[in-house]
Amino acid sequence: MKRFEYVQAPSVQDAIDMMNSTVSEALLKKATSSAYVVKAGGTDLLDLIKEGLVEPARLIDLSRIPGLDKLSYDSKAGLQFGPLVTIAGLENSEEVKKHYRALYESATHAATPQLRNMATMGGNLMQRPRCWYFRSSAHKCRKKGGFTCYAQIGENQFHGIFNTNICPCVHPSSLATALLAYDGKVELTGPEGRRVAPLAEFFLSSEENVSQETVAGSKEIITNIMLPPVDANTRAAYLKAGQRESYDWSMADVAVVLKMDGNKCRDARIVFGAASSVPLRREGAEAVLKGKVVTEKVAMEAAKKALEGATPLKHNGYKVKLFENLTKRAIMDAVG
Numbered sequence: 001m002k003r004f005e006y007v008q009a010p011s012v013q014d015a016i017d018m019m020n021s022t023v024s025e026a027l028l029k030k031a032t033s034s035a036y037v038v039k040a041g042g043t044d045l046l047d048l049i050k051e052g053l054v055e056p057a058r059l060i061d062l063s064r065i066p067g068l069d070k071l072s073y074d075s076k077a078g079l080q081f082g083p084l085v086t087i088a089g090l091e092n093s094e095e096v097k098k099h100y101r102a103l104y105e106s107a108t109h110a111a112t113p114q115l116r117n118m119a120t121m122g123g124n125l126m127q128r129p130r131c132w133y134f135r136s137s138a139h140k141c142r143k144k145g146g147f148t149c150y151a152q153i154g155e156n157q158f159h160g161i162f163n164t165n166i167c168p169c170v171h172p173s174s175l176a177t178a179l180l181a182y183d184g185k186v187e188l189t190g191p192e193g194r195r196v197a198p199l200a201e202f203f204l205s206s207e208e209n210v211s212q213e214t215v216a217g218s219k220e221i222i223t224n225i226m227l228p229p230v231d232a233n234t235r236a237a238y239l240k241a242g243q244r245e246s247y248d249w250s251m252a253d254v255a256v257v258l259k260m261d262g263n264k265c266r267d268a269r270i271v272f273g274a275a276s277s278v279p280l281r282r283e284g285a286e287a288v289l290k291g292k293v294v295t296e297k298v299a300m301e302a303a304k305k306a307l308e309g310a311t312p313l314k315h316n317g318y319k320v321k322l323f324e325n326l327t328k329r330a331i332m333d334a335v336g
């Protein structure tokens with residue numbers, strides 16, 4: 001591991017100023033990736049540093065910034081939480097459990113209890129993909145500026161089944177699957193001030209930008225995450241399939257949020273995680289549900305539609321049936 005400077009940011013403004021102030025020349029020469037990087041819980045970043053994939057000159061620790069760990073809920077404004085709210089913080093919130101069931105389920109099924117205590121939501125949305133070729137310093141893949149995608153020709157059992165042409169890695173955040181299904185937004189703060197990005201526009205597919213997963217600029221940090229209010233007629237579910245019950249990312253996960261008029265579906269959001277380089281809305285499947293009474297038959301029709309256009313790789317064809325079954329079950333689970 002290369003030497004780096006460690007600084008603790010007392011405020012968001014200080015963190016941004018620290019990105020602009022000079023790092024010692026000696027450390028800067030040793031830094032091979034960027035001059036600085038921000039850290040929250042460190043559960044992903046420290047792995048990247050140990051593997052030599054991130055070699056900053058300065059590490060800016062956000063974890064002590066007051067106020068970024070607050071969560072609030074209001075029936076008119078919806079849910080808001082700072083980037084330092086942990087996955088456990090969502091899991092332990094009565095409001096999240098009561099009003100945002102899919103988000104609550106995604107939190108309770110992520111990683112392990114120990115990791116959920118450390119892992120922050122800002123870091124969760126900004127974590128880098130888990131593709132083993134990307135994570136190995138021995139493979140200079142496309143994501144790292146190389147010309148070859150080793151996953152396309154090699155071990156791809158956990159990779160994507162949609163939009164796999166450039167880089168088939170999947171987005172690692174299972175919480176993002178649920179947040180997108182609720183039409184969440186993130187607030188970014190940088191030297192130019194604040195801006196809000198809907199999650200639907202926040203993530204960048206590997207076709208859009210193979211080396212970066214979000215629209216966040218190099219000097220911007222996530223300062224807030226917002227979900228709109230849900231009414232009493234909203235029904236939701238989240239299901240995850242993994243190799244192990246714990247200590248693992250998803251092989252496939254599905255979040256379903258339905259707005260009901262009696263037993264008819266008025267509006268629907270269906271989002272796949274671990275299917276593509278971004279959390280992926282399945283609009284065709286949503287259209288199947290809209291205006292219908294949701295029966296098992298309709299749910300199956302929507303599930304089949306959700307898999308239209310899938311292009312599995314050599315070793316991950318199993319994901320098509322897995323997603324189909326999870327989608328049908330999640331829809332039926334949502335309508336109860």
Ligand SMILES: Cc1cc2nc3c(=O)[nH]c(=O)nc-3n(C[C@H](O)[C@H](O)[C@H](O)COP(=O)(O)OP(=O)(O)OC[C@H]3O[C@@H](n4cnc5c(N)ncnc54)[C@H](O)[C@@H]3O)c2cc1C
Pocket residue numbers: 037038039040041042043044045046062083109110111112115118119120121122123124125126127128172173174175176216220221222223247248249250
């Ligand atoms: C064994 C294991 C299993 C896991 N399983 C799951 C799972 O099932 N589902 C899931 O979703 N995740 C899973 N994770 C990932 C885990 O949730 C993330 O590592 C964690 O959420 C990252 O948060 P952190 O605070 O530790 O971020 P850090 O490691 O501190 O940072 C991660 C990245 O985010 C950036 N960053 C951090 N905060 C901000 C901010 N406010 N603004 C901008 N950039 C920021 C950092 O620069 C870094 O690039 C798993 C991790 C492990 C180790």
